Amino acid sequence: xxxxxxxxxxxxxxxxxxxxxxxxxxxxxxxxxxxxxxxxxxxxxxxxxxxxxxxxxxxxxxxxxxxxxxxxxxxxxxxxxxxxxxxxxxxxxxxxxxxxxxxxxxxxxxxxxxxxxxxxxxxxxx
Amino acid sequence: xxxxxxxxxxxxxxxxxxxxxxxxxxxxxxxxxxxxxxxxxxxxxxxxxxxxxxxxxxxxxxxxxxxxxxxxxxxxxxxxxxxxxxxxxxxxxxxxxxxxxxxxxxxx
Numbered sequence: 001x002x003x004x005x006x007x008x009x010x011x012x013x014x015x016x017x018x019x020x021x022x023x024x025x026x027x028x029x030x031x032x033x034x035x036x037x038x039x040x041x042x043x044x045x046x047x048x049x050x051x052x053x054x055x056x057x058x059x060x061x062x063x064x065x066x067x068x069x070x071x072x073x074x075x076x077x078x079x080x081x082x083x084x085x086x087x088x089x090x091x092x093x094x095x096x097x098x099x100x101x102x103x104x105x106x107x108x109x110x111x112x113x114x115x116x117x118x119x120x121x122x123x124x125x126x
Numbered sequence: 127x128x129x130x131x132x133x134x135x136x137x138x139x140x141x142x143x144x145x146x147x148x149x150x151x152x153x154x155x156x157x158x159x160x161x162x163x164x165x166x167x168x169x170x171x172x173x174x175x176x177x178x179x180x181x182x183x184x185x186x187x188x189x190x191x192x193x194x195x196x197x198x199x200x201x202x203x204x205x206x207x208x209x210x211x212x213x214x215x216x217x218x219x220x221x222x223x224x225x226x227x228x229x230x231x232x233x234x
Contacts, residue, residue, distance in 0.1 A: 023174055037223065047171065047225040060221035063127055088203075096170065105159075105218070111176020112161035112218045118170060 002026035002116035004097050011123050012087050018122060022080040022097030030075040033102035037113050038071070038082050040093040048093075053080055054102075076090055083120075087124045094119040128153055128217050132226035138234040145202040149215035154195050159219030162191055162200045165228075166211045174213070175200060200212045205231070 008020035020038075027034055038050040050120055051061045051072040061069050072082045082098060098113035129152040140146055149160075162175040173182045176197060186201040202209055210233055212225040215226040 003197050039225075043168045047165075049216070049222050049224055052221060052223065062222040062224075081222045100218075105176075108158060108177050108180070110182075111180070112160070112163070112173060112216050112223065113171075114176075114182070116172075 002099050004099060004114045006095055006097050006117045006120035007037050007121055008064070008095075010121060011125065013126050014061065014088055014124060016087050017090070018082075018084045018087050019110075020082045020084075020095055020097075020118060020120060022082070023095075023112075024080075024099065024117075026058060027082070027099060028075060028078070029053075029073050031055055034072070035102055036080045037098045038080075039096045039098060039101060039113070040091075041096070041119075042053040042090075042093040043095075050095075051082070052100075083099070089124045092124045093121065095123045127222055128155065128220055128224055130215055130217060130224050130226035132213075132215055132229045135227070135230060136230045136232060138232050139205055141205050141207055143205050145200075145205055145209070145231055147200040147202075147213055147215075147231070149193070149198040149200070149221045149226050151196045151198075151217055155198075156219045157194050159217055160191075160193070160198050161218060163214045163216065163225075164209075164211050165214065166208075171214065202231070205211040223233045 004024040034055045094121045097117045099115040157178040160178045161172040165171040179191045
């Protein structure tokens, strides 16, 4: 069974750096064709795709946050870390991490983000 | 990036009615890489449809997906009370895997 859980501060000040950790089980980021995504959702608003890190450490970022966002992985700890600099009140949101099985996607047996973490709410305020 | 646009923003229907949700991409998306998610209030999004038309595990067959190129549709044949929620489309063929802005299906 695949599970993911996000952890980090609930409150950050404007201009500070946010660090969130996604800890997962049921799969390994050392395994071929696996990826972890980060997605956020401001209160009452739509989902926003932030970034993706692949098993081979390739990373893809949304242009809207590319200059502020960094993903790293520690496969031995089953963790992915999101770091976002220069936080702004507009970054207030619930942040989710999620699993994708690229092999199953390529075989047409799955798609997108198939398992999501519970999300963690981050408020940016002074 | 591929921009996904959903319409309508809100759909007001009664239980038992048919719901038709649209998703348009700013450039062609492979049918293999179009998904729909359902999100109920206070809940985590749930993968509903992948590959344009394949239902995820446990999804009732009243949900169906179709489309190709830049135009995709999610149809709920007969709305059940538990189907009133927000639905998002997503393309996952080209990074970043963008979402649409969502369609809220509400009780009329």
